[in-house]
Amino acid sequence: MVELPGATRWNNTWADDGRAAATAAAAAVTSVDQDDDEADRQAKKVSAVTIRQLARRGMSRWELEQVLLKREIEPEVFGPELDRLETLGVIDDASLAVSLAFTQHSRKGLGRTAIEQELKQRHIDPELIEIALADIADEDELERATELAVKRIGQLSSYDDETVRRRLHGFLARKGYSSAIVRQAMEAALASRRRGGVRFQ
Numbered sequence: 001m002v003e004l005p006g007a008t009r010w011n012n013t014w015a016d017d018g019r020a021a022a023t024a025a026a027a028a029v030t031s032v033d034q035d036d037d038e039a040d041r042q043a044k045k046v047s048a049v050t051i052r053q054l055a056r057r058g059m060s061r062w063e064l065e066q067v068l069l070k071r072e073i074e075p076e077v078f079g080p081e082l083d084r085l086e087t088l089g090v091i092d093d094a095s096l097a098v099s100l101a102f103t104q105h106s107r108k109g110l111g112r113t114a115i116e117q118e119l120k121q122r123h124i125d126p127e128l129i130e131i132a133l134a135d136i137a138d139e140d141e142l143e144r145a146t147e148l149a150v151k152r153i154g155q156l157s158s159y160d161d162e163t164v165r166r167r168l169h170g171f172l173a174r175k176g177y178s179s180a181i182v183r184q185a186m187e188a189a190l191a192s193r194r195r196g197g198v199r200f201q
Contacts, residue, residue, distance in 0.1 A: 039077075046073060046081040051090065058096045061086065062123035093124050097132035105136050109148045112136060114176020142184055145177045149189035161190060 049071065050064055059067075061082060068078045085091045097119055104110040104118065112133050119129045149168055156164045165186055172182040 042073070042077045043081045046078045047085065049073075050082065050085055054090065058099060060093050060096055060122040060124050061091050064091065094128050094131070096122075097124050097128045098135060101132040101135060105141070105144060109144055109175055111141060111145065111172075111175050111177035111181065113178065114174075117176070138181075141177065142181055145172055145175070145181050145185035146188045148172065148175065149185040150192050153189045153193055164190065164193075 046068060049068060053059055053064060053067055064082065065075070065078065069075075082091060100119060100122075101115050104115045110118075115136075116129055116133060119132065120126075149172060152168060152171055153164060156167060159167070168186045168189065169182055172185060173179075177185070
């Protein structure tokens with residue numbers, strides 16, 4: 001068989017180019033695989049941190065984002081994983097808002113204004129806040145404010161009515177009750193005082 005001049009060199013060059021291309025392709029595949037592995041590791045880290053935080057206390061998505069940022073995890077990394085956990089219901093700002101509103105009202109005696117402020121500080125969506133606050137009926141808010149006023153007035157037995165009114169007003173206003181609720185609760189508490197002190201459980 002007769003070889004043409006330069007054929008051997010051409011064949012060797014072609015073989016070298018082929019090997020280089022194959023090596024480059026393999027490196028690209030390896031790089032993609034490594035990127036995928038790193039993405040998986042980051043997603044698992046985000047998930048683990050999120051679930052651990054939620055096990056300690058209820059947190060809004062925004063609060064979780066702040067925790068992850070402090071751990072130097074970038075938004076483009078934790079965003080998709082938080083989206084996934086939100087879809088699964090693991091992160092649920094709507095339920096959190098309702099739960100916080102109930103707890104702050106029934107246990108701590110806070111009014112709508114104070115509860116709204118706390119939910120805003122947690123960066124919960126305004127529409128979700130509105131829905132959560134709607135669960136607190138006007139009658140419930142007045143009853144809770146009156147309970148607080150009656151309890152408070154028992155600590156002011158040595159003061160005249162005007163001083164009691166002023167102190168009760170400030171106390172209930174700081175709790176986040178509206179002027180109308182404060183006024184009605186104060187009148188009910190003062191009436192109970194004049195009757196000899198009706199106690200609320």
